[in-house]
Amino acid sequence: TQLLEQSPQFLSIQEGENLTVYCNSSSVFSSLQWYRQEPGEGPVLLVTVVTGGEVKKLKRLTFQFGDARKDSSLHITAAQPGDTGLYLCAGAPAGNMLTFGGGTRLMVKP
């Protein structure tokens, strides 16, 4: 069992659709991060959420941190083919090393 569970593992949608990716844990995190990895590249940090209940927006991407700081979600509005990639959540519980979820592989078809 992973410390951070992501769902779904795979998602294939049409351009213009909305989607939500979830990142859940039984542990409390001081912050959670979301990364996106495109083919042939290393993951790139998208956002860090720090405060329970926090909502951050990055263009069409909306990130939310759960009130209890145990979970987070990523919502994409009107997905574009350029959103295709592997989405990873990550956190460092209690000052320990950074741990990644298993990832959600998103494909957006034109």
Add this chain to the structure above:
Amino acid sequence: GAGVSQSPSNKVTEKGKDVELRCDPISGHTALYWYRQSLGQGLEFLIYFQGNSAPDKSGLPSDRFSAERTGGSVSTLTIQRTQQEDSAVYLCASSRSTANTEAFFGQGTRLTVV
């Protein structure tokens, strides 16, 4: 440099040979991670260095794998007697500290064992 640098970017080696992969983290970053990623998969944690503390080697898949970090900066990941199942992309990341864990990744080394 401005980012995390890994070399080589690609490595093809014969089964049974040893390989060394190099990672230059961002200057001043005390934490350094190695991950392995097979095609279409997520990140598999290998090893974690934090400052002068003993590294967390709990992710190393076998005793053929080892890593060191000299002077708190450059790290090398060594795979001895490579096997075909070692073929993957090896990613290195660094972060400023345990207080600031935002990770910056290199482009990875694609290892192919033939």
